[in-house]
Amino acid sequence: MNKRTLISIAASTTLLAPWLLVAQEEEGVRQLWNSQFFQKRPAGKTTKKAPPANVTYKALGETKLTPKPAAAGMMDTLLGITLWRLRRPRAADDPNSRLLVIVEDSSTSPGELVPERVDVETPLAKNDRVRLTVEVPRTGYLYVIDREQYADGTTSAPYLIYPNFKTRAGDNAVAAGRVIEIPDQRDTPNHFVILPTRADQVAEVLTMLVTPEPLQAIDTRQRQVKIPEEQFKEWETKFGVQAERFELSGGAGATYSGAEKQAGADGATRLTQDDPMPQTLYRVPAPAGRAILLNVPVKIRK
DSSP states (O other): OOOOOHHHHHHHHHHHHHHHHHHHHHHHHHHHHHHHHHHHSOOOSSOOSSOOTTOOEEEETTOOSSOOOOOTTEEEEEEEEEEEEEEOOOTTSOGGGOEEEOOSOTTSOOEEEEEEEEOTTSOBOTTOEEEEEEEOSSSEEEEEEEEEEETTSOBOOOEEEESOTTSGGGOOEEOTTOOEEESOTTSSSOSEEOOOSSTTEEEEEEEEEEESSOOSSOOOSSSSEEOOHHHHHHHHHHHBOOOEEEEETTOTTOBOOHHHHHHHHOTTOOOOTTSOOOSEEEEEEEETTOOEEEEEEEEBOO
């Protein structure tokens, strides 16, 4: 750091003080959503009022600088999403972080890979193996719809990829601390492989639909169910929201913890305040009791 005179330091501090105050206030408001998500989880071995000091989130995308409290009649819905890319184990990895990868092709032997956190902005490459975990700290039901997105902005037909009766018999209930893994550890296969169907494909768009009650007339007996375009557009119009998005600072590259692995494998096990927070947090203000629909694009490298 360059040395400055006492006078110049004092002058600089005076000029920057209002900016510093605003920045600190904004950061404090940002961390409010961090704390809200954290506090909804079951207590760990010791009761805590806030996440550890090193668990901080940075704003991404078109996030407002200062999130405002929900207006009258509105409530905040928080979603935690972690994208995992599977890689070969390393000597330094915790053995508990390994996942037995189940394959669909009988000519390929199953093996162990390590799920590693990926920043939501990181483009994925062809043949990357990925998984997704979702945590919604409210009661309700989660539906995940997948579409391909192309360079001209158009998308493919929407397909419901979660729930299905191959995964926990179609149980898609969400709750604080409950981890929804997509695909489930016991699914065959239990991971997705990035295989663009067109040369101009730029992303997979995952649509998270959280409803207070189960959707009716949705056939979840198949692994993927094509959703009629009219139905999907109706959901988008009725429930579509804009979210404030925050990324866990320093989280990318961290591997699956034993607690995350156990919570994903067992629907009855909950993550507690002692366990890792999601890689990406979305804060959605919406009318109390209303369903919300949120699009999460996953970029694909050219």
